Amino acid sequence: MKKTILVVDDSVHIRMLLEAMLQHKYKVYTAEDGLSALMWLAAGNTPDIIITDIQMPRLDGWELISNLNSNLLFNDIPVMVLTGISLHDVNFVHPNVVHVINKPFDPRDLIEKIGHQLSRQLPMAANG
């Protein structure tokens, strides 16, 4: 069974690009902001990994990550941050953030990181 990825980004082109690159190997869902992502999760969906932008309307990446961390239902889902803002000075205290990648990014490197992360974990549907 294909593992599932949720891509959260307000740029439709980034969403389409990631979906096109990842859909051969994974089941890819996309959301245009953190709120859509949380509502999708609350509707009964569980991805194996979430890739999120930071600057988004309605609910940004920080809030999304913070909500996931404080939620017993979703705090075990690994998160990859993919952002255009520089995060060198930001101290990530979120235990579920596994990678921070800056845009522009090398898609091959991103795919490799995703593959490495997902190979280390059981499917979410199986491990809860």
Next chain:
Amino acid sequence: MQRMQPDRPDRLLVVSSIHSAAKILRDQLPMDVKPSYIICNISSTGRPAELVKQIRSLDALADVPMFGYVQQLTPELRQQIRSAGGIDNLVTAETSVDEFISIRDQAIRLRSLATKPAQTTGDIKPRRAPSAYVNHYVKRGIDILAAGTGLLILSPLLLLIAALIKLESKGPVFYISRRAGQRYRIFNFYKFRTMVNDADQQVKNMAHLNQYDTGDKGPVFFKISNDPRVTRLGSFLRNSSLDEIPQLLNVLLGHMSLVGNRPLPLYEAASLTTDSYCGRFMAPAGLTGLWQVKKRGKKDMSVEERIKLDIEYAQKHTVLFDMWILASTPNALLQKDNV
């Protein structure tokens, strides 16, 4: 869970069964009485899916946060609850009052935000208009027909050029590089070899000559006027654009189209994966394109201008627009600068 001591007294209604809860909620809704939030003791029911379904079946309660109470959370139970959906968060025997108030307020805020329409443009997966499909298939049909015919007619010339390349310098006839095309599809890109055999290894030593100098910031394009790595025959092939003919094979294979944005070497493509630039990857990769007919050969063209043209093409390409670009291409082939 500890007993809460709120600033203002909350009206709590404790119900022992799911069915009673659903009935009370249904009876109260016509009188516009709605709970601020709902807590369900999941441990006692053991059937989170049925419980949530009962409560969430009432549309009027869509914006009401719902919390599940579990005595002890096991991975299996967690998966069961989240698969059922409808639960905003969980509370356990260890959850403090402050923690509960925090997650309660968070859930109320999110539910109220979710009922407002999104301020973003475009759907999660924009539906393509029927005309886009017509354009796609007509374009592909033209590509196959033109590339197939072109390869057949030009085959004697291809053989001649291949022989001349072999005679002039050591190395293969074709230069094959990995390029990123539409939606970053990576493929083998074919050209006649116009440079010395180790040209790629020399790039690092020649960065200071790059025509597209952006320092260490921004998109990366690499092009040098009067590049010393180009052979004499290569120079002629480039100026006449005959080195591009093998790309008809890429067109035939579906990697490229006759008209589109240039497929980029991977190091250049990776510098364009930003919100503002990656729109250029939405267009098919092409032999010729808007950039070639509008700007080709101009030394003063900036990277920004070039990407702007790529994005412009991605946004408005149609079969008719392609025809106009194809018709304008012969003039662009006679380059003003040896790049």
